[in-house]
Amino acid sequence: MPAGTLLYAQSGGVTAVINATASAVLQAARARKVPVLAARNGILGALREELLDTSTLTAAEIKGLAHTPGGAFGSCRLKLKSLADDRARYERLLEVFRAHDVRWFLYNGGNDSADTALKVSQLASEFGYPLTCVGVPKTVDNDLAVTDCCPGxxxxxxxxxxxxxxxxxxxxxxxxxxxxxxxxxxxxxxxxxxxxxxxxxxxxxxxxxxxxxxxxxxxxxxxxxxxxxxxxxxxxxxxxxxxxxxxxxxxxxxxxxxxxxxxxxxxxxxxxxxxxxxxxxxxxxxxxxxxxxxxxxRSARHLASATDLEQALAVGRAAVDCALSGQNAVMPVIVRDSDAPYRWHIDIAPLARIANHEKTMPKGFIRADGHGITAAARRYLTPLVAGEAYPPFGRDGLPDYVVPKLRQVRRRLPGWSD
Missing domain, CATH: 3.40.50.460 (Phosphofructokinase domain)
Incomplete structure (x- = not known):
C-alpha cells in the first residue's frame, strides 16, 4: 500500500445515513491501515486547512456514526466554479493536499460535489500530483445520474x-x-x-x-x-x-x-x-x-430504511476500495438487478457521466392525469423504503446518537481567505 493520507469530506444537505457512509469509509480505511483526515464543514474546511484527525475515534464511536443523523464532520454549500474561474481555490486545495500528504480524496455529496471532485482530479493531473479523487453518492432528492438510487x-x-x-x-x-x-x-x-x-x-x-x-x-x-x-x-x-x-x-x-x-x-x-x-x-x-x-x-434517522442504510454503507466501502486501487475520477453507483425480489450491486461509473447531470422522474412514473404515481413508480420505490434500521435508544427514551469530539490537526500553511 502506498504511503499517504485519505481525506474525507461531506457536502451539501446532509441525510439520515450520510454518517453511515462515513462510518464505512473509516472502518475500511482502518482495515487497510490508511490514516484518514476529515474536512471540517466540507470543502470549506479543506480550503481553510481545518482538518480533523479521525484516529482519535474509538471503534465504538465509528460504529455509532452509522446510526447517527446529521454530518459528523460538518458540511457546507459551497460550489466551486470552473477551473478557469475558480483557479485560486482549486490551487489552494492542492496546496493543502500536498501539505498533509493527501493522496486520496473522497467527496460525499451530490451533483455539484461530483463536479468538484472531477475538477480537482483534473488539476492534480495537470500539476503531476498523485491524487485519486472519488465521488461518494448522497442526496435525499434522488437526482444523481447513472446510479439507480441515492443513499439518503x-x-x-x-x-x-x-x-x-x-x-x-x-x-x-x-x-x-x-x-x-x-x-x-x-x-x-x-x-x-x-x-x-x-x-x-x-x-x-x-x-x-x-x-x-x-x-x-x-x-x-x-x-x-x-x-x-x-x-x-x-x-x-x-x-x-x-x-x-x-x-x-x-x-x-x-x-x-x-x-x-x-x-x-x-x-x-x-x-x-x-x-x-x-x-x-x-x-x-x-x-x-x-x-x-x-x-x-432528511434527519429522521429513527425511521431509516434498512435498504438505504445498507446501500450507504456499501458505497462507503466501495469508495475506499476505488481510491486505494487507483480508480480516479469515479463514483460507486447502485445498480438494480431486479425489483422482486429486490436485488442490487455496486458498480463504478466515471464522474464525467454524473457531474452536473440531473435525473428527474421518468414520464412513465407519473400518472396520466399528472397527479399521482404509476405501478412502475411503485415497483421502483417500494424496495427502497423496505426494512427498519432503528438506532439504539437510551434510558431517557431518546435515540442514543454519537457526537464525536475531534482534534484539528496543526496547520502547515498560511491562513486562507476567499
Whole structure:
C-alpha cells in the first residue's frame, strides 16, 4: 500500500445515513491501515486547512456514526466554479493536499460535489500530483445520474410515506367537523422523487395522497383547485402532497422563501404548502392545515430504511476500495438487478457521466392525469423504503446518537481567505 493520507469530506444537505457512509469509509480505511483526515464543514474546511484527525475515534464511536443523523464532520454549500474561474481555490486545495500528504480524496455529496471532485482530479493531473479523487453518492432528492438510487433518499422517502399515511388518518378522523384539506410539502427542486414517495402511503383514487404536485409538470392553479374541490365532495377530505419546486407554465416557482440564492445559485425555496393552503381556503372556503417538514425529512434517522442504510454503507466501502486501487475520477453507483425480489450491486461509473447531470422522474412514473404515481413508480420505490434500521435508544427514551469530539490537526500553511 502506498504511503499517504485519505481525506474525507461531506457536502451539501446532509441525510439520515450520510454518517453511515462515513462510518464505512473509516472502518475500511482502518482495515487497510490508511490514516484518514476529515474536512471540517466540507470543502470549506479543506480550503481553510481545518482538518480533523479521525484516529482519535474509538471503534465504538465509528460504529455509532452509522446510526447517527446529521454530518459528523460538518458540511457546507459551497460550489466551486470552473477551473478557469475558480483557479485560486482549486490551487489552494492542492496546496493543502500536498501539505498533509493527501493522496486520496473522497467527496460525499451530490451533483455539484461530483463536479468538484472531477475538477480537482483534473488539476492534480495537470500539476503531476498523485491524487485519486472519488465521488461518494448522497442526496435525499434522488437526482444523481447513472446510479439507480441515492443513499439518503430511501430513508427520506420512508419518512415521507409514513408521515403522509399517518396525517391522512388524522384528517379522515376530523373531516366531518374540522379540516377538509391537508397540504404536505416535500423537498425536491427539479425532481419530484420525494413527492412521488408519498404515493406509497395509499392506493386507489380515494386513498391519500389524493393529489401529488410534481416539479416535472407545470402547476395550473385553476385545475388544482377544481381537483381539490372534487376530491372533498367525493371522499370528504383531500390530502395534497406538493413538491417545493413546482412551477407555473412560465417557469416561475409557485412559492419561494424570499431568501435569495445560495452559493450553488439555487433559489431558496419553502412555503409552497402554506401558499396552496391559503389559496384553497380563499377560493374554496375549506378549513385547511399544512405542514412543512423541511429538515425533518432528511434527519429522521429513527425511521431509516434498512435498504438505504445498507446501500450507504456499501458505497462507503466501495469508495475506499476505488481510491486505494487507483480508480480516479469515479463514483460507486447502485445498480438494480431486479425489483422482486429486490436485488442490487455496486458498480463504478466515471464522474464525467454524473457531474452536473440531473435525473428527474421518468414520464412513465407519473400518472396520466399528472397527479399521482404509476405501478412502475411503485415497483421502483417500494424496495427502497423496505426494512427498519432503528438506532439504539437510551434510558431517557431518546435515540442514543454519537457526537464525536475531534482534534484539528496543526496547520502547515498560511491562513486562507476567499
Amino acid at each position: 433518499f430511501g430513508s427520506a422517502a420512508k419518512y415521507t410515506a409514513v408521515s403522509v399515511r399517518e396525517c391522512a388518518l388524522d384528517v379522515a378522523a376530523m373531516a366531518e367537523t374540522s379540516t377538509k384539506v391537508f397540504v404536505y410539502e416535500a423537498m425536491g427542486r427539479h425532481a419530484g422523487w420525494l413527492a412521488a414517495a408519498a404515493g406509497l402511503a395509499g392506493e386507489g383514487r380515494d386513498e391519500a395522497p389524493h393529489l401529488i404536485l410534481f416539479p416535472e409538470r407545470p402547476f395550473d392553479e385553476v385545475d388544482f383547485l377544481s381537483r381539490v374541490d372534487a376530491v372533498v365532495k367525493r371522499v370528504g377530505y383531500c390530502v395534497v402532497v406538493a413538491s417545493e419546486g413546482i412551477r407555473t407554465g412560465d417557469g416561475t416557482f409557485v412559492a419561494d422563501a424570499g431568501g435569495g440564492k445560495d452559493s450553488f445559485g439555487h433559489t431558496q425555496l419553502g412555503g409552497v404548502a402554506s401558499h396552496l393552503a391559503g389559496r384553497v381556503k380563499d377560493a374554496l372556503g375549506y378549513k385547511v392545515h399544512w405542514a412543512l417538514p423541511d429538515y425533518l425529512q
